[in-house]
Amino acid sequence: MASAVELDNIVPQIRRDIVRMVHAVNSGHPGGSLGCVEYLVALYFKVMKHNPEHFSMDGIGEDLFFLSNGHVSPVFYSVLARSGYFPVKELSTFRKLNTRLQGHPTTHDHLPGVRMASGSLGQGLSVGVGAALAKKLNNDDRIVYTLHGDGELQEGQIWEAAMYAAAKKVDNIIAAVDMNGQQIDGSTDEVLPMGSLKAKFEAFGWDVIEVTKGNDTTTIVDALALAKQHTGKGKPVMLLLKTEMGNGVDFMMHSHKWHGVAPNDTQLAQALNQNAETLGDY
Amino acid sequence: MMKKYSFTEKKDTRSGFGAGLSELGKTNANVVALCADLTGSLKMDAFAKEHPERFFQTGIAEANMIGMAAGMTIGGKIPFTGTFANFSTGRVYDQIRQSVAYSGKNVKICASHAGLTLGEDGATHQILEDIGLMKMLPGMVVINPCDYNQTKAATIAIANYNGPVYLRFGRPAVPNFTPGDQKFEIGKAVLLNEGTDVTIFATGHLVWKAIEAGERLAAEGISAEIINIHTIKPLDNSAVIASAKKTRCVVTAEEHQMNGGLGDSVAQLLSRELPTPLEMVAVNDSFGESGTPDELMTKYGLDAVNIVEAVKRVLKRKV
Numbered sequence: 153m154a155s156a157v158e159l160d161n162i163v164p165q166i167r168r169d170i171v172r173m174v175h176a177v178n179s180g181h182p183g184g185s186l187g188c189v190e191y192l193v194a195l196y197f198k199v200m201k202h203n204p205e206h207f208s209m210d211g212i213g214e215d216l217f218f219l220s221n222g223h224v225s226p227v228f229y230s231v232l233a234r235s236g237y238f239p240v241k242e243l244s245t246f247r248k249l250n251t252r253l254q255g256h257p258t259t260h261d262h263l264p265g266v267r268m269a270s271g272s273l274g275q276g277l278s279v280g281v282g283a284a285l286a287k288k289l290n291n292d293d294r295i296v297y298t299l300h301g302d303g304e305l306q307e308g309q310i311w312e313a314a315m316y317a318a319a320k321k322v323d324n325i326i327a328a329v330d331m332n333g334q335q336i337d338g339s340t341d342e343v344l345p346m347g348s349l350k351a352k353f354e355a356f357g358w359d360v361i362e363v364t365k366g367n368d369t370t371t372i373v374d375a376l377a378l379a380k381q382h383t384g385k386g387k388p389v390m391l392l393l394k395t396e397m398g399n400g401v402d403f404m405m406h407s408h409k410w411h412g413v414a415p416n417d418t419q420l421a422q423a424l425n426q427n428a429e430t431l432g433d434y
Numbered sequence: 435m436m437k438k439y440s441f442t443e444k445k446d447t448r449s450g451f452g453a454g455l456s457e458l459g460k461t462n463a464n465v466v467a468l469c470a471d472l473t474g475s476l477k478m479d480a481f482a483k484e485h486p487e488r489f490f491q492t493g494i495a496e497a498n499m500i501g502m503a504a505g506m507t508i509g510g511k512i513p514f515t516g517t518f519a520n521f522s523t524g525r526v527y528d529q530i531r532q533s534v535a536y537s538g539k540n541v542k543i544c545a546s547h548a549g550l551t552l553g554e555d556g557a558t559h560q561i562l563e564d565i566g567l568m569k570m571l572p573g574m575v576v577i578n579p580c581d582y583n584q585t586k587a588a589t590i591a592i593a594n595y596n597g598p599v600y601l602r603f604g605r606p607a608v609p610n611f612t613p614g615d616q617k618f619e620i621g622k623a624v625l626l627n628e629g630t631d632v633t634i635f636a637t638g639h640l641v642w643k644a645i646e647a648g649e650r651l652a653a654e655g656i657s658a659e660i661i662n663i664h665t666i667k668p669l670d671n672s673a674v675i676a677s678a679k680k681t682r683c684v685v686t687a688e689e690h691q692m693n694g695g696l697g698d699s700v701a702q703l704l705s706r707e708l709p710t711p712l713e714m715v716a717v718n719d720s721f722g723e724s725g726t727p728d729e730l731m732t733k734y735g736l737d738a739v740n741i742v743e744a745v746k747r748v749l750k751r752k753v
Contacts, residue, residue: 209508210508210509210510211508211509212509212510216508218505258536258537259536259537259538260536260537260538267508268504268505268508268533268537268539269532269533269536269537270532271532272528272531272532274497275497275501275529275532275533276501277501278497278498278499278500278501278502278504278505278529278533279501279502279504279505279533280505281498281501281502281505282501282502282503282504282505282506282507282508282513283505283506283508283509284505285490285502285505285506286505286506286507286508286509286510286511287509289466289487289488289509289511290509290510292509308497309497309498309501309529312495312497312498313498313501313502315493315495316492316493316495316498316502319493320490
């Protein structure tokens with residue numbers, strides 16, 4: 153089990169991977185990826201029980217994670233590789249022809265660690281609920297985790313799944329929303345204000361935990377420990393993570409501009425300067 | 435001489451699905467069923483009653499049902515989803531495309547009330563595009579059995595196949611004439627009558643009508659080979675080519691749009707491998723409407739008489 157210091161040591165390397173991957177192919181989504189580095193690092197290096205060396209699709213006896221907002225694939229791939237699912241050097245194939253690291257994650261090319269394709273938004277909560285139900289049928293007491301973008305909550309299917317999970321007491325799932333407040337066309341408040349997500353999910357019957365420091369690993373680890381205590385009590389659990397898009401690269405923060413734009417050579421150098429090579433670049 | 439087919443009763447194909455699912459419930463502990471508020475219409479009540487812990491009522495939320503089914507495969511479950519064909523395909527196409535087909539998940543999408551024979555509810559519910567939508571998805575198996583017994587056998591068979599399947603069936607009671615003990619082989623055409631002058635490839639409810647047409651043609655001295663294509667994808671290419679080679683003209687018959695249906699698949703294959711005169715009995719770029727199933731099949735040209743006419747047209751084109 154990694155300590156908070158060790159987790160904080162991993163974070164800058166993940167950020168380096170993200171900006172280098174996106175820069176290399178001049179495409180991809182760095183902003184959202186950077187915003188949820190700490191959450192994924194906490195899950196994969198501290199919280200989840202999982203088996204990176206022997207990936208199995210069924211994941212019996214393991215905690216499962218589903219990325220619903222698949223466009224943040226760079227952070228997902230980096231965390232998977234750094235936790236041992238596949239060689240770190242494979243990150244250099246991101247978005248290139250014949251790669252297993254497709255623009256959006258897929259099972260199609262059998263990349264270890266990925267259990268469901270995502271990219272078309274709004275589908276991952278249903279998938280997570282289904283996987284959680286399968287765990288219950290299998291008497292498997294591990295937890296299913298999902299991650300969603302806040303803009304993604306504009307998709308209706310999310311609310312179908314939210315209604316189902318609460319009504320049918322699917323209490324072995326911890327969903328999280330990456331509330332960076334940004335989407336492609338601007339801030340979520342400009343595009344389609346969603347009001348209080350806490351009130352909405354509570355009205356749907358979820359147990360909601362707000363995490364105001366969603367880019368702080370210690371806070372996240374504590375919040376996940378609390379969330380786990382809330383599982384098994386008849387309600388699905390929702391973590392609302394207040395995050396900063398582009399976190400850790402100063403010029404990518406406080407803007408939606410870096411949703412789907414790659415840094416140029418100068419910008420890459422700047423970003424790398426701000427994040428130490430702690431584990432060795434791929 | 436036309437081989438004689440008879441039936442003792444008419445039964446709906448959806449009840450064949452219900453019976454097959456109920457049997458699977460007893461024989462395969464991994465089979466789970468999901469339904470979007472149409473349990474009675476899909477005849478899933480028996481499974482729901484016998485295996486409440488493996489039955490998931492999702493409410494009127496088909497997108498979530500498909501996503502949940504995809505998720506349940508992770509952990510080894512074999513989910514069967516049930517709703518009307520319209521809500522099983524067009525309404526949830528992107529969910530099926532990404533979470534089931536592209537993700538290669540072992541989900542069985544079971545769809546009732548396909549086509550015009552849904553009847554009085556009208557065109558909003560009478561999907562005639564579902565075969566086309568589903569067969570375009572890479573890796574998706576598309577099955578449209580012809581009667582109760584065959585639907586039951588198909589339901590049981592697809593549980594033993596690992597991969598996404600679309601199983602299409604219907605609402606009305608139709609002649610139940612195939613053997614109760616048949617072995618259903620995915621992708622294997624069923625030769626119903628050997629003939630020499632023309633081949634009729636039919637699927638679903640049109641198979642019995644093809645048999646009726648064959649009897650009328652035989653009375654006029656025309657020998658029709660009749661083949662039941664219960665699996666539209668993967669198409670039984672060798673059976674189609676072998677029969678077309680023998681009769682040198684073909685008619686396809688289905689309760690679906692011409693675009694995207696069985697006729698389209700047969701035409702593609704024969705154009706590539708063995709160009710053969712072909713006529714299609716199908717709905718020609720039109721929506722349906724309210725009416726009784728029989729009235730609608732007549733109005734939209736899906737009766738035995740339409741197959742007979744198509745045979746006569748294609749015989750004139752035969753070289």
